[in-house]
Amino acid sequence: MSVKTLQEVHSPRVFMIPDQKFKSQASSLNESPIKRKSIEFEPSKATNSRRVSKDAVSNKSLDNGFVKKNLTNRGVQTDYLEIVKSGKSESIVALSGSQISSFATSTSRVSSSIVTGSKPDVGSIKSTKNKKKKNYQDSNNQFGEKDKVRVVVRIRPTSDQEQANGDQEIVSCDRASLIVEGKTQSRKFFFDSVFDPNSNQDEVFNYSGIKRLIDMAIDGFVCTCFAYGQTGSGKTYTMVGPAGAYEMNTQDRYLHFGLIPRSINYLFNQLRQRTSDSQSVFYIRVSYYEIYNEQIRDLINPNSGRKLEIRGSQEEGFFVDNLFATYIETMDEILTILREGEYNRSTASHLLNEHSSRSHAVLTIQVENELQNSDDPREQMTKLGKLIFVDLAGSEKVKVTMSKGKQLTETNNINKSLLVLGTCISALSDQNKRDGHIPYRDSKLTKLLSESLGGSGITLMIACISPAMTCENESLNTLRYANRAQNIENVPLAKSDSRENIVLKLKRELRKLKEENHVLKQQLGVPNANNVSTASSSSGSRFPKIRNGSSHSSASTESELYGRLREYMKENKSLKNENSQLERFREKVRKEHEVLTRENEKLARKLDQVLRTQGVATEYLTDSNYVAVDSNGAAPRNVAKSTSVRALPKLDKNSNYTFQQHYL
Ligand SMILES: Nc1ncnc2c1ncn2[C@@H]1O[C@H](COP(=O)(O)OP(=O)(O)OP(=O)(O)O)[C@@H](O)[C@H]1O
Numbered sequence: 330m331s332v333k334t335l336q337e338v339h340s341p342r343v344f345m346i347p348d349q350k351f352k353s354q355a356s357s358l359n360e361s362p363i364k365r366k367s368i369e370f371e372p373s374k375a376t377n378s379r380r381v382s383k384d385a386v387s388n389k390s391l392d393n394g395f396v397k398k399n400l401t402n403r404g405v406q407t408d409y410l411e412i413v414k415s416g417k418s419e420s421i422v423a424l425s426g427s428q429i430s431s432f433a434t435s436t437s438r439v440s441s442s443i444v445t446g447s448k449p450d451v452g453s454i455k456s457t458k459n460k461k462k463k464n465y466q467d468s469n470n471q472f473g474e475k476d477k478v479r480v481v482v483r484i485r486p487t488s489d490q491e492q493a494n495g496d497q498e499i500v501s502c503d504r505a506s507l508i509v510e511g512k513t514q515s516r517k518f519f520f521d522s523v524f525d526p527n528s529n530q531d532e533v534f535n536y537s538g539i540k541r542l543i544d545m546a547i548d549g550f551v552c553t554c555f556a557y558g559q560t561g562s563g564k565t566y567t568m569v570g571p572a573g574a575y576e577m578n579t580q581d582r583y584l585h586f587g588l589i590p591r592s593i594n595y596l597f598n599q600l601r602q603r604t605s606d607s608q609s610v611f612y613i614r615v616s617y618y619e620i621y622n623e624q625i626r627d628l629i630n631p632n633s634g635r636k637l638e639i640r641g642s643q644e645e646g647f648f649v650d651n652l653f654a655t656y657i658e659t660m661d662e663i664l665t666i667l668r669e670g671e672y673n674r675s676t677a678s679h680l681l682n683e684h685s686s687r688s689h690a691v692l693t694i695q696v697e698n699e700l701q702n703s704d705d706p707r708e709q710m711t712k713l714g715k716l717i718f719v720d721l722a723g724s725e726k727v728k729v730t731m732s733k734g735k736q737l738t739e740t741n742n743i744n745k746s747l748l749v750l751g752t753c754i755s756a757l758s759d760q761n762k763r764d765g766h767i768p769y770r771d772s773k774l775t776k777l778l779s780e781s782l783g784g785s786g787i788t789l790m791i792a793c794i795s796p797a798m799t800c801e802n803e804s805l806n807t808l809r810y811a812n813r814a815q816n817i818e819n820v821p822l823a824k825s826d827s828r829e830n831i832v833l834k835l836k837r838e839l840r841k842l843k844e845e846n847h848v849l850k851q852q853l854g855v856p857n858a859n860n861v862s863t864a865s866s867s868s869g870s871r872f873p874k875i876r877n878g879s880s881h882s883s884a885s886t887e888s889e890l891y892g893r894l895r896e897y898m899k900e901n902k903s904l905k906n907e908n909s910q911l912e913r914f915r916e917k918v919r920k921e922h923e924v925l926t927r928e929n930e931k932l933a934r935k936l937d938q939v940l941r942t943q944g945v946a947t948e949y950l951t952d953s954n955y956v957a958v959d960s961n962g963a964a965p966r967n968v969a970k971s972t973s974v975r976a977l978p979k980l981d982k983n984s985n986y987t988f989q990q991h992y993l
Pocket residue numbers: 484485486488526558559560561562563564565566567570571572682684685686687721722723724793
């Protein structure tokens with residue numbers, strides 16, 4: 330997978346250390362094709378805040394001491410509260426030392442209902458065919474102290490196959506409701522928004538409510554957007570775009586890109602505006618995994634060998650332990666990750682979808698916002714918001730998709746986890762059951778979504794359906810669950826982490842990554858500090874050697890090795906196969922090594938940044954630095970061997986340079 334094709338995207342820098350703060354890239358963003366083409370960006374809403382005593386807030390702004398009660402229930406100690414205004418929305422931030430917890434205020438929410446039985450009065454409901462509606466309601470700013478899950482429905486166009494089979498369209502819709510005119514009866518549903526088959530990607534982005542989630546994630550909330558629906562109903566199209574979207578030319582890409590890339594672009598723009606207005610520093614960190622046959626697989630670093638398990642803690646809820654997460658600085662980087670993740674994701678072809686996802690994919694974008702208290706410059710607060718996108722695998726009927734063997738196992742696992750999700754949704758939407766046992770633990774998916782469903786997050790569900798008669802039952806199932814999901818109530822709460830905790834976590838991660846690096850280097854035959862010369866010349870190693878950084882090593886050793894490999898390959902066919910396998914493995918390991926090295930740099934830089942603001946000495950910088958070297962051990966001309974990780978170059982994957990450890 331080449332990074333180069335993505336280089337055409339002009340993108341802002343997002344890793345905002347105060348002296349850079351996006352400004353250097355601002356002009357290139359304005360020239361971005363994103364800006365010129367289909368994506369429009371709203372100006373950021375002015376944010377201001379006032380600080381008051383907690384008693385004043387609970388009496389004045391909130392019902393029945395709700396905030397106080399919830400803060401106490403969650404063990405949050407509150408010294409004072411800050412009311413933060415952002416556009417039309419207002420949130421309460423409870424502050425105690427370095428801890429922050431935020432509550433959204435002002436309840437407002439459209440209720441929903443379902444009409445079954447006889448055919449309803451269609452009234453303003455129009456056929457979806459050839460009608461283009463532009464009057465979607467923008468409710469990006471509606472939220473309440475108890476925040477109900479927002480649900481929108483997207484109806485995809487009929488497929489070529491459905492048209493060829495003469496499959497009838499049975500769904501008609503208006504802006505916020507739809508009717509399914511089934512074989513025996515019609516049903517009407519109400520949702521926050523309904524997108525007809527002609528709606529484009531930009532409209533879904535602008536009117537689904539996703540912008541509100543992004544804004545809230547910047548403010549420290551955990552915000553989840555998940556796509557739900559039958560196989561082939563358009564979930565991946567809505568979240569990511571059509572198959573091959575990342576390979577399209579720039580113009581097409583920005584027409585067809587789905588919610589995720591559009592959201593990231595919006596996020597970058599919002600951060601750029603916020604940093605130009607304030608002293609905020611933002612860090613963006615990304616992880617991407619899939620749940621395939623009830624196993625968790627890392628989509629960014631799939632061959633890391635790390636065992637990925639779900640763990641739970643009172644503080645963090647359920648999370649994937651050991652998951653690779655990388656700091657990203659540019660739009661290019663995140664697009665590369667998305668593209669790679671899509672590529673690594675398990676897909677297969679079946680009768681209802683040529684590119685069917687066989688797993689639930691979860692992309693998490695963590696937004697770390699470091700703020701300096703304007704009253705007390707020594708006081709640092711770090712909000713930890715998250716934006717989570719979940720592209721669920723689609724439910725499917727085996728008799729329709731004709732799945733067999735491996736696909737049948739996948740189908741069973743998909744349907745099982747969706748069944749548990751459905752059970753959780755049903756229980757949470759029932760007033761009498763929601764305080765009882767919710768079976769989150771019955772599947773990995775529901776464990777990981779527990780914060781988003783009935784927890785402390787903010788959630789948007791996008792239900793996708795086909796308008797075709799043959800999909801009636803599946804569409805109705807989706808709509809019933811979507812309808813129930815509207816009744817799920819979350820209590821949004823944004824938590825921060827203390828500085829000390831962040832430093833500890835970063836150090837722990839750094840240590841883990843270094844250990845992994847060490848193991849990878851051993852696999853590659855790259856020596857450590859105390860065996861530099863011997864390891865490079867060892868011929869007994871299983872893998873071809875990579876330059877080890879000693880200035881005495883010569884290119885001839887490597888070419889000799891390759892030469893020998895070529896000879897063996899000529900001599901013996903079986904050896905050739907074995908060697909090519911080794912080659913592939915070496916490439917894989919080398920790539921992982923590069924990823925880990927880059928990650929080490931970023932973590933070290935972040936740690937450096939955090940420690941510098943605390944005035945702590947940065948001795949860790951000297952324990953292992955990496956510089957790029959060519960086959961003669963020389964650094965690129967513009968790169969000095971430096972004691973600072975900041976000076977490290979970013980290497981093109983295809984360059985002739987390798988990373989070399991540099992001892993100070
Ligand atoms: N709104 C839309 N406009 C045009 N084409 C669409 C739309 N939605 C879906 N499609 C097309 O329909 C097909 C199925 O869509 P997609 O792969 O997104 O379904 P899915 O729900 O993710 O399925 P699965 O659960 O099997 O992965 C694809 O060819 C996709 O390009």
